[in-house]
């Protein structure tokens with residue numbers, strides 16, 4: 597008798613994570629602890645869409661993991677806006693834990709989601725900075741990488757991310773089919789360099805990389 601489809605899907609993604617992204621067995625075990633906690637908490641608080649929980653490995657883990665190789669290998673400081681249940685910031689923090697010295701800050705406005713993030717970090721035995729606040733209220737600092745998934749449209753994202761920009765900051769934003777429209781809209785207010793990386797987890801999606809963004813109105817204030 598063959599294994600249930602969910603188990604086969606999970607196994608296929610895990611093999612891909614190891615072979616294509618070099619994810620270690622130890623990190624896979626961490627993600628399994630994370631999945632168990634998410635499954636336990638999800639019925640009580642709104643963490644991820646119920647329909648996406650069964651596709652945890654593809655829709656959430658792979659979708660987040662694919663960001664890491666797009667970042668500079670030297671990237672040390674990371675911030676993730678609106679992390680929600682942990683995507684992509686907490687997953688990236690788990691991957692970066694193997695490198696030892698990277699610092700990842702997760703900014704999330706919901707107290708319940710922050711409580712979940714703390715528990716998940718504990719379950720995975722990783723260190724991550726969880727900031728319970730609205731992004732607008734957080735003191736920005738220059739970082740190497742800014743990430744945000746399903747947070748807001750590109751035009752507003754660039755405004756949020758501008759005060760976190762250093763000389764070589766990369767912004768890496770998972771986006772869906774709306775990416776062209778968002779790029780067009782953002783280009784009315786911003787000058788930037790963009791690269792669209794096809795998504796490994798969703799044929800309709802991409803990871804949008806933005807560097808060197810600046811407001812057409814001149815230097816931005818936060």
Ligand SMILES: C[S@@+](CC[C@H](N)C(=O)[O-])C[C@H]1O[C@@H](n2cnc3c(N)ncnc32)[C@H](O)[C@@H]1O
Nearest residue numbers: 678679680683703704705706729730731745746
């Ligand atoms: C649609 S969810 C996306 C969560 C996660 N990034 C993902 O892709 O699964 C947006 C998240 O941003 C948070 N959020 C919304 N506005 C925020 C703000 N101004 N500052 C920080 N977090 C915010 C919400 O609480 C929510 O968890």
